[in-house]
Amino acid sequence: MSQVMDGAGNGSIQARVIAEMRRRIISGDLPPDVNLSELALAEEFGVSRTPVREAFKQLQTEGLVEIRPRVGTFVTTPSRREITELFEMKELLEGAAARLLAQRGRVPELDRLEENLREADAAVQRDDTARYAELVQEFHDLLIVGSDNRKLEAHYRTLMNQLAYPRLVTTSLSQPGRPAQSDQEHHRVVELIAAKDGDSAERVMREHVRASRQAVLARLPLPR
C-alpha cells in the first residue's frame, strides 16, 4: 500500500487527474484564484470533462479547490486565520502521534526515525538545507505512520495538503540557525519516544510544532 490516499486505488483516468491536480496545487504550480476551466484541463489531459469534474469534486472536499457554480473552479489559498488553525491541528495530531508511537515500544518506525536523525545531523553539518528539508518531511511522516492510526494519518495528510506544507518547510528553514534548532528538537522527541515517555514526547513535540509555526509565520507573506 502506498501512502497516497487516492480514491479507490484504481488506475483510472480520474485517479490520474486527481493526483496530478493535487500535485500541482500543493507544489504551487497553479497560482491561486485563477480559473481552472474544466474544458481547458480536459483538453490538456486529453480526456473529457467528466473525469475532470469528478476530480474537482474530490479536491473540493479535500479543501484544495473551491467550486463556484456557474462561475468557475479556483485553487483555494488558506487565509491567515486558516493557517493558524491548520497549525493548531498539526500540533495536535503530531503531538498525539508522538505519544502513540512512544506507547508502541520498539517498532521499525522508531529505528527509521533514528536513522533519519543521523542523516539529518549530517545534512545540518554541511549546511545542506534542501536535503534537510526532505528529511524533515520524512521525520514528520514517520512519526505519523508510526502512530499506527490510519484515521489520524488520513486527517493529517489532508491538513498538510491544505497547508501546501512542503513549500512552507523550505521557507522556514531558510532562517539562519533554524535547521540546527529544529534538528535538536527532533532529537529530544525521539529520545523521549525511545524512553517510552509518551506524555513528555507529546509535550515536546507540540512545542516543536509551535516553534516551527513561528518560524513559518515570520516568513510568510501576507495573504491577500
Next chain:
Amino acid sequence: MSQVMDGAGNGSIQARVIAEMRRRIISGDLPPDVNLSELALAEEFGVSRTPVREAFKQLQTEGLVEIRPRVGTFVTTPSRREITELFEMKELLEGAAARLLAQRGRVPELDRLEENLREADAAVQRDDTARYAELVQEFHDLLIVGSDNRKLEAHYRTLMNQLAYPRLVTTSLSQPGRPAQSDQEHHRVVELIAAKDGDSAERVMREHVRASRQAVLARLPLPR
C-alpha cells in the same frame, strides 16, 4: 423542477442527494454492505445518474461509502480497529477543544454549556434518557464550536459521521448509572473551562471520552 431549499447551502439536486444519503447512512436506514446502485437511487430521486455519482464521490471522500469500480458502491462499516481509531481521534479533538475553549475566556458557548448542564441535570433526575442523549450531543457540539477552530470542527464532524455517533450515544447511555456519571464528568469539564484551566480541562475531557468509549464498546455487537 422543484425549488425546494435544503439546509446545506445551494439547493442543487446534487446537494439534496448528498444530504439525504448521508442522513440515511448515519441514521442506519441503509444497511451496510448492500449495493447502492446508482441507477436505483437516481430513479428514486427522480434524477439522472450524474448527481448521484457526484454524491457518491463526495461521500466516499468522507469515508461513508466505498466505490468499487465496476462492482458497486457500498455503505462502509467501521471495523473494530477503526472504531478504536475514531475514538482516539475523538478524544484528541474534544480534549483540544476543551483547552481552546478554556483559553478563550467567557464566550457565549460557555454560557450555553452551563445552560446545557442544567437541562441535563434535570433529564438525569427524571431518568429521561432520550432527552439526555440529545443534550449530550449538544454538549459535545458546543464544545467543538466553542473551540473557534473551523478546521477542527470540520474534521470532527467527518469523524462523527463515520462513527454514526448518534446511534452509539443512545447505546452507551442505556447502561444503568452511565448517564449520571457522564453528567458528572461534563460538570467537571465545564468547571475547569470556566476556571480557564486549559490543561486540566483537556485532561479531564480526554478521560471522559475514554470512559465513554468503554461504555460504547462494551455494548457494541461485534462487527462482522
Next chain:
DNA sequence: ACGCCGTCTCTGGTATGCCACAGGACGTTA
C-alpha cells in the same frame, strides 16, 4: 454429480450535448 468455461448481465467509467445562470462588455439614455 461435479467442476470448468463461456456467456450474459449489471456495474461504474467516460464522452458528449444541452441548459440555466453569472458576470462582464457594450451600447443606450438621461
Next chain:
DNA sequence: TAACGTCCTGTGGCATACCAGAGACGGCGT
C-alpha cells in the same frame, strides 16, 4: 459623462449514450 440596462460568452449542472470489466449463472464435458 456617468449610470443603467441588455446581450453575449463562458461556466458548471444535468441528462443521456456507449463502453469495458467483474461476477453470476448455466450449459457442457468428464
